[in-house]
Amino acid sequence: MLGWFKKKFSKKEQETPLKPQEAEVLPSDSEEKLPPAEETSRPEETPAAPEAVAVEATVVEDEIAEEEAAPESAVEETSAKTPKQVKDRPSFFRRLAEKLSKTREAFTYQLDNLFLGRREIDAELFDDLEELLITADLGVATTRELLDHARRRVHRKELSDPESLKQALKEKIKSFISDYQRDAELVMPESGPFVIMVVGVNGVGKTTTIGKIAHKFVRAGRSVMLVAGDTFRAAAVSQLQIWGERNGVHVVARADGADPSSVVYDAMDIAKAKDYDVVLVDTAGRLHTQANLMEELKKIKRVMGKRLEGAPHEVMLVIDATTGQNGISQAKLFHEAVGLTGITLTKLDGTAKGGIVANICREMKTPIRFIGVGEKVEDLRDFDPDEFIEALFESRLP
Ligand SMILES: Nc1nc2c(ncn2[C@@H]2O[C@H](COP(=O)(O)OP(=O)(O)O)[C@@H](O)[C@H]2O)c(=O)[nH]1
Ligand SMILES: [Mg+2]
Numbered sequence: 001m002l003g004w005f006k007k008k009f010s011k012k013e014q015e016t017p018l019k020p021q022e023a024e025v026l027p028s029d030s031e032e033k034l035p036p037a038e039e040t041s042r043p044e045e046t047p048a049a050p051e052a053v054a055v056e057a058t059v060v061e062d063e064i065a066e067e068e069a070a071p072e073s074a075v076e077e078t079s080a081k082t083p084k085q086v087k088d089r090p091s092f093f094r095r096l097a098e099k100l101s102k103t104r105e106a107f108t109y110q111l112d113n114l115f116l117g118r119r120e121i122d123a124e125l126f127d128d129l130e131e132l133l134i135t136a137d138l139g140v141a142t143t144r145e146l147l148d149h150a151r152r153r154v155h156r157k158e159l160s161d162p163e164s165l166k167q168a169l170k171e172k173i174k175s176f177i178s179d180y181q182r183d184a185e186l187v188m189p190e191s192g193p194f195v196i197m198v199v200g201v202n203g204v205g206k207t208t209t210i211g212k213i214a215h216k217f218v219r220a221g222r223s224v225m226l227v228a229g230d231t232f233r234a235a236a237v238s239q240l241q242i243w244g245e246r247n248g249v250h251v252v253a254r255a256d257g258a259d260p261s262s263v264v265y266d267a268m269d270i271a272k273a274k275d276y277d278v279v280l281v282d283t284a285g286r287l288h289t290q291a292n293l294m295e296e297l298k299k300i301k302r303v304m305g306k307r308l309e310g311a312p313h314e315v316m317l318v319i320d321a322t323t324g325q326n327g328i329s330q331a332k333l334f335h336e337a338v339g340l341t342g343i344t345l346t347k348l349d350g351t352a353k354g355g356i357v358a359n360i361c362r363e364m365k366t367p368i369r370f371i372g373v374g375e376k377v378e379d380l381r382d383f384d385p386d387e388f389i390e391a392l393f394e395s396r397l398p
Contacts, residue, residue: 005185093391096373099349099373104392107392111132115162121159125162136354137354141362142363153168177361177389181367181385184383186314192272193277196278197314198281198318199285199297200334202285203320204318206283207239207243208375209318209346209380210226214280223249224280225271225278225280226279227282228282230283241253250270260300264307265303290333297338317331319346321351321356324353327356328359342367346371347372348371370383
């Protein structure tokens with residue numbers, strides 16, 4: 001299991017993980033001279049008692065990640081948990097396998113069926129495999145590469161029976177996924193806020209993912225601020241504010257229709273002044289035209305970099321796994337505009353086409369940071385290729 005972010009933090013070791021909520025709005029000197037962003041917070045209530053959070057902050061990061069997988073009731077009872085309890089690896093793995101059950105049924109079981117009772121590798125088997133892999137959203141090019149590689153190995157007599165072919169396919173799919181995952185951990189700057197700009201089309205799960213990531217950082221004892229950069233839709237700002245309340249973290253927001261760059265401009269100043277560890281910036285997924293959207297995102301990114309050196313440290317694209325190949329076309333457009341550094345793939349629980357993971361890794365060569373396997377706060381997993389592959393190919397649950 002990966003630790004999901006790397007390091008720094010010596011300077012904050014002594015602090016209470018959740019910052020006091022009294023941060024004030026800084027005067028805006030933004031280019032657009034719009035009224036200053038309003039910072040909303042929930043001063044009194046925080047979801048976890050400070051003592052409980054302090055305990056959590058001492059737990060090593062991958063234990064926290066495992067704990068995220070606990071059912072909601074268990075997450076609420078964090079203060080009663082011990083590291084030993086959260087180290088329940090088989091059940092953690094089992095839950096992931098269950099969340100991926102649609103893909104497992106449509107792909108893994110069918111793959112098993114395809115090989116069942118076969119004595120030899122023939123052209124018909126390759127045809128059936130091609131159909132199955134494309135149906136699982138591995139994509140035409142990825143499927144072709146996979147099968148060509150297998151054919152060559154059969155030709156060289158390295159694979160002689162269907163079972164060894166099946167294992168070889170599994171290994172190759174795994175390598176498509178693993179080869180580009182070496183830098184899958186988020187690396188935070190030595191000092192100053194770590195800014196994550198979240199992009200993606202409407203409805204893919206950006207705002208939800210921000211809420212879930214904020215929760216992870218809060219649980220790891222980091223101070224977090226959210227920025228409502230999707231000012232295009234009325235509901236978007238309030239949705240982010242709800243996540244802010246849930247996590248007990250600040251939300252920098254302004255009335256709908258404001259220029260998002262000026263919200264971000266103010267937010268960077270607040271982040272510096274209050275020394276937040278992590279700033280998560282939500283953005284619009286649709287404007288009047290796609291060109292408008294891309295221009296706006298570029299501007300937001302520029303403004304961030306001007307106000308805070310090195311920001312954004314992460315440009316994270318959120319892709320809805322149920323959109324299949326379309327998700328990859330989107331990824332290319334966003335990459336051209338703002339240069340992606342990480343991907344979160346959502347709604348893997350709702351699709352039978354989990355093969356998209358291999359396709360994205362191979363096509364994009366950008367690490368997948370997290371996968372979304374449900375709507376709840378704990379349904380965001382660090383993406384661990386080995387674990388994912390095992391959960392996908394596990395025929396019987398442990
Ligand atoms: N099943 C499932 N639903 C998700 C997941 N992530 C987000 N959603 C849902 O997708 C819908 C759109 O999410 P939202 O965050 O508003 O998308 P945005 O427009 O990109 O900000 C909401 O109903 C979310 O609850 C996931 O991993 N699994
Ligand atoms: Mg949104």
